[in-house]
Amino acid sequence: AQSVAQPEDQVNVAEGNPLTVKCTYSVSGNPYLFWYVQYPNRGLQFLLKYITGDNLVKGSYGFEAEFNKSQTSFHLKKPSALVSDSALYFCAVRDFTGNNRKLIWGLGTSLAVNP
Amino acid sequence: GAVVSQHPSRVICKSGTSVKIECRSLDFQATTMFWYRQFPKQSLMLMATSNEGSKATYEQGVEKDKFLINHASLTLSTLTVTSAHPEDSSFYICSGEGEGDTDTQYFGPGTRLTVL
Numbered sequence: 106a107q108s109v110a111q112p113e114d115q116v117n118v119a120e121g122n123p124l125t126v127k128c129t130y131s132v133s134g135n136p137y138l139f140w141y142v143q144y145p146n147r148g149l150q151f152l153l154k155y156i157t158g159d160n161l162v163k164g165s166y167g168f169e170a171e172f173n174k175s176q177t178s179f180h181l182k183k184p185s186a187l188v189s190d191s192a193l194y195f196c197a198v199r200d201f202t203g204n205n206r207k208l209i210w211g212l213g214t215s216l217a218v219n220p
Numbered sequence: 221g222a223v224v225s226q227h228p229s230r231v232i233c234k235s236g237t238s239v240k241i242e243c244r245s246l247d248f249q250a251t252t253m254f255w256y257r258q259f260p261k262q263s264l265m266l267m268a269t270s271n272e273g274s275k276a277t278y279e280q281g282v283e284k285d286k287f288l289i290n291h292a293s294l295t296l297s298t299l300t301v302t303s304a305h306p307e308d309s310s311f312y313i314c315s316g317e318g319e320g321d322t323d324t325q326y327f328g329p330g331t332r333l334t335v336l
Contacts, residue, residue, distance in 0.1 A: 137323055148226070148313050148327035149264075156323055195263065199323065206252055206317060208325065212263045 107132045109198050111211035118186045119219050126181040126214045128170075128196030137199035138179040139208065140170055144192045152194075155179060166190070186218045223247050224316050226328035233304055234336055241299045241331045243314030249294035250316030254325060255287075258311045270297055304335040 108131045118124045130136055137156050141149040153164025160172045170181045181194060193215050197208040223246040233239050243253060252271050256264040268284075270276040270291035278284045286308075288300040297316075301308055311332055315325040 139324070141327070146311075146330070146332070148224070148329040149315075151222075151324055151326060154324060207254065207266055207269055210263050215261075 107198065107200055107202065107209055109196050109209050109211040111194075111196055111214045113214050114212075115215045115217065117217045117219060120188050121185050124183050124186040124190070124216065124218070126194045126196075126216060128179045128181065128211060129177050130179060130196075130198045131177060132198055132201075134201060136172075136179075137201075138170075138172065139197045139199075140164065140168070140179075140181050141195045141197065142166075142192045143195065143213075149195065152181070186216075188218045188220050191216055191218045222318070222324075222326040224250075224314065224326050224328040226314055226331050228331060229329060230332045230334075232334045232336065235305055236303055238300055238302045239304055239333060241301075241312055241314075241333075243297045243299070243316070243328050245295045245316040245318065245326070248316070248318040248326075250297070250318055251294065252317040253291055253297040254315045254317070255289060255297075255299050256313045256315070258313060258330075260311075264313065267299075301333065304333070306335045309333055309335045 110129045139154045140152040143149045153162050155162045155172045163169045193213050195213050196211040200209050225244045227242045255267045267282045268276040268278045272291050276289035291297040313330040315327040
């Protein structure tokens, strides 16, 4: 079965420090991987995706993610965290079973960046 | 680009009434739209997938007669919660996927439904 795991419910980092939000996946075939961010009481904002090509994907707001096929991971990173990065982050993978186009979602990781 | 709006952003209704939520893709044509439900501090739960001009495909456990979805045009989908009850109170979010970028869903800001 296809799945996404975000092993950390919460990540705390100090402002200015690098941050990593972890995501691992299990799919058959080549994965289409996504990161979204959700601010309180808001919808989700697309950050970046990996479909094919370079394993290091750069996205919005200075975020990037590295696709690692051998470790089946797609961790989200940022070199220097901002307090405004504090939000809920979701990793997702495309479900290609049948004819549907839906995403399989991780449970989310709450990122808190402390001043 | 890729902006999705939802209306209303917040609605409070009495038990037994019906509520309609609109989802519009403002700057792209959404061939596929998705409706999600999210409980506090939890992940997204996909309710249904709709394609323009077709009947929606509901996820297992989602009552299609209770959550009516209409995708009448490439820029508009509606979710109607019929005979709402307090347990239907939740945060409802829609997303659209367009012709030019069929791998990415773009989300609306969500609708907070409270049923008294």
